[in-house]
Amino acid sequence: MRTGIGIFLLYISSMLPVYADEVVYQLKITNHLFYPDTIEVPAGVRFKLLIDNQDATPEEFESFELNREKVIMGQSKTSVFIGPLKAGIYPFFGEFNPETAQGKIIASTPPNK
Amino acid sequence: MLTTVIIILREFLEAALLISLLSVLHLKFFSKKIWIIAAVVVGGIGSFGYANSFATISNCFEGNGQEVITGLSLLITGGCLAMQIAYLNILYRQPAHLTTANNTALFVATIVSAAFIIVMAIVREGAEILLYYSTINVQPGNSASMVIGGMIGAGLGVCTGVLSFVVIDQLRLKSFVITITLLLAFMAAGLIAEAIQLFIQAGWIMGSESVWDSSSLIPEPSVAGQLLYAIFSYEATPTREEVLAWLTSMFSLVCLLLWIHNRQQIGGQK
Numbered sequence: 001m002r003t004g005i006g007i008f009l010l011y012i013s014s015m016l017p018v019y020a021d022e023v024v025y026q027l028k029i030t031n032h033l034f035y036p037d038t039i040e041v042p043a044g045v046r047f048k049l050l051i052d053n054q055d056a057t058p059e060e061f062e063s064f065e066l067n068r069e070k071v072i073m074g075q076s077k078t079s080v081f082i083g084p085l086k087a088g089i090y091p092f093f094g095e096f097n098p099e100t101a102q103g104k105i106i107a108s109t110p111p112n113k
Numbered sequence: 114m115l116t117t118v119i120i121i122l123r124e125f126l127e128a129a130l131l132i133s134l135l136s137v138l139h140l141k142f143f144s145k146k147i148w149i150i151a152a153v154v155v156g157g158i159g160s161f162g163y164a165n166s167f168a169t170i171s172n173c174f175e176g177n178g179q180e181v182i183t184g185l186s187l188l189i190t191g192g193c194l195a196m197q198i199a200y201l202n203i204l205y206r207q208p209a210h211l212t213t214a215n216n217t218a219l220f221v222a223t224i225v226s227a228a229f230i231i232v233m234a235i236v237r238e239g240a241e242i243l244l245y246y247s248t249i250n251v252q253p254g255n256s257a258s259m260v261i262g263g264m265i266g267a268g269l270g271v272c273t274g275v276l277s278f279v280v281i282d283q284l285r286l287k288s289f290v291i292t293i294t295l296l297l298a299f300m301a302a303g304l305i306a307e308a309i310q311l312f313i314q315a316g317w318i319m320g321s322e323s324v325w326d327s328s329s330l331i332p333e334p335s336v337a338g339q340l341l342y343a344i345f346s347y348e349a350t351p352t353r354e355e356v357l358a359w360l361t362s363m364f365s366l367v368c369l370l371l372w373i374h375n376r377q378q379i380g381g382q383k
Binding site: 044046048057058060064065067068070071072073076077078079080081082083084085086095096097098099 | 116120167168171176177179180241244245247248310313314315316319320321322323328332333334348349350351352
């Protein structure tokens with residue numbers, strides 16, 4: 001029982017973040033559009049996405065594929081951690097303006113792997 | 114208009130289902146409705162306060178305020194749902210305990226925790242709706258469709274909650290207890306898994322790659338996907354950490370129910 005609890009706690013501790021150099025990508029929201037609308041990232045790497053909402057109104061960054069959802073107030077910035085992602089295409093959208101605010105993240109395996 | 118319907122329906126659905134399940138549970142054993150109405154009103158007022166303070170809250174915890182506050186509220190809500198499950202299963206087998214002085218504290222704590230669940234659900238979902246509608250002033254051409262779409266979405270959400278209430282209320286007692294226990298257990302586990310996902314988003318927990326991808330079977334944006342999200346916090350591509358949190362929560366709830374059953378059996382033998 002104690003061994004099981006110990007193994008469980010060790011496993012949980014592996015989920016604690018490692019503060020190595022962060023990989024950061026920038027995303028801008030202007031006139032309910034994302035810039036850039038396509039972000040290429042390496043597969044298998046956790047990264048931080050800095051979102052700068054330059055519009056006056058709030059927007060909600062959302063993606064079913066990425067399991068991410070965050071409201072960004074007007075004229076403000078925020079960040080979300082994403083990944084590690086398997087190789088593939090991950091669409092995201094602005095829930096408050098889904099017709100226009102659309103983009104995607106493309107995760108790809110580096111060619112030398 | 115369809116966009117607004119979907120947005121509002123999604124926000125209303127989770128709160129409506131929680132309120133209907135808690136209402137049908139407590140009204141079955143305790144006829145007073147006033148605390149439910151009070152919780153809804155407090156939740157509504159709270160959502161205005163939360164929406165107005167959203168910028169300040171978002172900037173807390175190094176910009177992770179949304180994730181931290183929402184994640185903590187989901188964890189507490191999960192615990193409160195566990196209390197509801199315990200209360201129901203204690204009450205079902207020994208309803209006389211409700212009237213004894215020894216369990217008055219349990220009764221009051223259960224009502225307070227149920228009210229807390231309702232308030233938190235309305236604050237969370239209501240604030241997001243208010244933030245969405247804060248954009249209405251800059252979209253005057255769309256304002257009518259946003260208002261009508263919102264009414265439709267809200268109406269559909271409320272109807273879903275009412276339908277759930279009516280269907281479950283018709284069940285015989287044993288089926289009622291099993292159904293409510295299962296639904297609340299799935300909701301509790303789902304909310305705790307959702308809290309873990311928020312902490313991953315905030316960078317507080319390291320996430321992993323998704324364990325499976327069920328989007329080809331049940332896409333998240335679909336009607337079924339959204340309904341399952343409201344009940345189970347369904348994710349088509351959950352991470353290992355979310356799955357572990359869900360399984361741990363369900364295991365803990367099963368242990369809780371077994372402990373209650375054991376205690377009642379021991380009590381019955383004395």
